[in-house]
Amino acid sequence: MITGDLKSKVDKLWTTFWNNGISNPLSVIEQISYLLFIKRLDELQQTQERKANRLNRPLENPTFTPDQRAMRWSEFKNLDDAEAMLQVVRDQAFPFIKNLGESTEGSTYAKHMRDAVFLISSPALLASVVEQIDQIPMADRDTKGDLYEYMLSKLSTAGTNGQFRTPRHIIKMMVALMAPGPQEVICDPACGTGGFLVVAAEYLRDLRDGEGNLVLNAPGNRDHYNTEMFHGFDFDGTMLRIGSMNLMLHGIEQPMIEKRDSLSENHSGVADCFTMILANPPFKGSVEKSTIAKDLTKAVSTTKTELLFIPLFLRLLKTGGRVAAIVPDGVLFGSSNAHKTVRQSLVECHKLDGVISMPSGVFKPYAGVSTAILVFTKVGVKSGGTDFVWFYDMEADGYSLDDKRQPIAANDIPHLLQCWHDRDPAHLGDRRSKAFFVPRSEIETNGYDLSINRYKEIEYEEVTYEPPLVILGQLRRLEAEIQQDLDSLERLLKP
Structure with a gap:
């Protein structure tokens, strides 16, 4: 999360757009994003040029040719x-940049950029925005990601229909x-701006x-x-464009970001494709029942998205594929047939690896909804399901659990990761x-309830009190002191 000077710079940039008539947060x-993308392309080429100069070699496959020099950020920012x-x-x-991927067969970036529109029509606005963006440090990957998340937090639509930014x-x-x-095939079927894919x-x-070599350098x-x-x-469509640029800004050449309603019957043929979600x-x-893929309604009879996505994950995964997904707490203990069916399927038919209970303020300022992380593995028909489920009670995530979400010392995440591994x-x-x-048997006995409070034992400290007659004596002494004070006050007030 960004704070201080960097946050102020982003706020000023945002205000500049609003003062010049571009007030839709998504449009901003x-x-x-378009300008950051242009800037990043130039920075990448500058890095390649420095490397080529050090090695005394010609630059191969430059993004900008010498004839396109004027389009480079480092050139036009000085005009x-x-x-x-x-x-x-x-x-x-x-x-x-709009046509950048057209020469690449199957480029999803090119498809999403076809409807892109450059809305900045004022020379003064563009000059101000370029100057401000140029002053924002973007070299650090974490800073870049945090900056993007901070901009996304300004979306007026954030939290609508439960679409909370993670x-x-x-x-x-x-x-x-x-x-x-390094050989995973990773999917986020509700990817938004691509945050999970970027961090992966x-x-x-x-x-x-084990020898200290980067695994991506292996053949x-x-x-x-x-x-x-x-x-x-x-x-x-807007999220698809932002997500595609976000991934490309982070060095992924051809991200497969596709326009799909993941739960719909139109895309029900996508199955057994991924190793990780x-x-x-x-x-x-909730979604209209007639539009939901038939295989999902067969697995669980509901229109609730938080339940439908779980059988969707299982359909998308290859056998042995793994999932880490955030769910609202209601999925863990809901009493409807649909809730119980989903939980029973995870425990009996697949391998529910872990349930991580998170504090309710994690998604503030969007909402105070209580959430958990489900970690599970898709197993074959004859693999026997779950033996034991690992639970973790995460009470602090390193930030205050109010709307301000300020950094604090309390943070269970390092301990959680250590315990998990x-x-x-x-x-x-x-x-x-x-x-x-x-153990699975205990979960089954409890109706497949997965809420941590069902199983966690709370240790209470014994509190000892004075005998009643002693307490009564203390009360009498206090009353006597109060009466003396009242008498003193009365004497002061008499003429």
């Missing part, structure tokens, strides 16, 4: 004539839980083998990373601690 983010800058950006640089540190925790490998990409980019891994690893579905699907929403069902753990195992 889109326009900033004194704001009108000339607008002409370069609007008439050259923007059409260039805090970046929670995404990083979930990716660390799953520890993706960053994790893999830094991942090293075949880099090509798989760039072209086949990352998949995302959403039905909002990372997601925060919409909460508290060290977990051993042979040692069930003390149910008075944060982490412990529960």
